[in-house]
Amino acid sequence: MTGSSLAERVAAVRAFNRLYTGVIGVLDEGPADAEYSLSEARVLFELAQQEQVQVTELRKRLSLDGGYASRLLSRLETRGLLVRERSTSDARKQVVALTAAGRAAFADLNGRSTRRIGGLLERFPDRDQRRLLGAMGTITALVGEPPHPVPMVTLRAPRPGDLGWVTQRHGEQYAEEYGLNERFEALVTRIVADYAEHPDPRQTGWIAELDGVRVGSIFCMPGADPDLAKLRMLLLEPAARGHGVGKRLVRECVEFARSHGYARMELSTLSVLSAARGIYRAAGFELADQYPTDEFGPLLTEEIWRLEF
Structure with missing residues (x-):
């Protein structure tokens, strides 16, 4: 393209801008719009x-x-x-x-x-x-800007490396957002190890991906008696929030427990996790017990939530 032809095209765009601005000005005229x-x-x-x-x-x-x-x-x-x-x-x-x-x-x-x-x-x-x-x-x-595609959410079984990621992100995220110390990460490490070392047909886990990137996790594990299932390690990356990932993970976990013969499900959480508590409540869980704890650093309220099938 020559310099003169480019200049002509630029001039044409500017002329259109002036015309369009004038039309918009007419449309916006009127004393009521001064409000x-x-x-x-x-x-x-x-x-x-x-x-x-x-x-x-x-x-x-x-x-x-x-x-x-x-x-x-x-x-x-x-x-x-x-x-x-x-x-x-x-x-x-x-x-x-x-x-x-x-x-x-x-x-x-x-x-x-x-x-x-x-x-x-x-x-x-x-x-x-x-x-x-x-x-x-x-x-x-x-x-114009290209339309933003709806992110694709997928749930899959854990693969090699995922359990390490679950532990790492729990430790990092809860330290950054709530000030929890290394004892919390140690607790998650023990839960992950228990899951990996004791295979059971009545337990499973899910890794959530958003457009192919890991953004969440949840696990269903056996409780202290054969009728009790434990919902463990619900994790959501900030990028996953607002896309319904947490609700979907909890729904999958609950349905797995129900279909595998458990009579009830239980989970432990902290009162500061308001978004997670809302998901649990929407899934039918009820607050059963609560007590103060400083096991993980700051003084917090630990809560036990239960769901009867």
């Missing part, structure tokens, strides 16, 4: 598409600077249109969601926008409307 800035309207639109969004993800979608995004969300929060809180699955992350007033505001904005765009399209006959939409589709396909 929200364009950035505020974009935030309302994004949040209306789902129940809640991580703040970092919202910033990425809208290409917002961190400081500007914080001020923008604060303004909308002060007006009662959204709420910010810590994620239940990862307390280090903040999520944001529309309030009832926020959804009402979005519905009003969306209705006005729909009417204006409808008015623009009605200026053209049906054939030209299809041409316009086809041209928009071509632009989107060429310069």
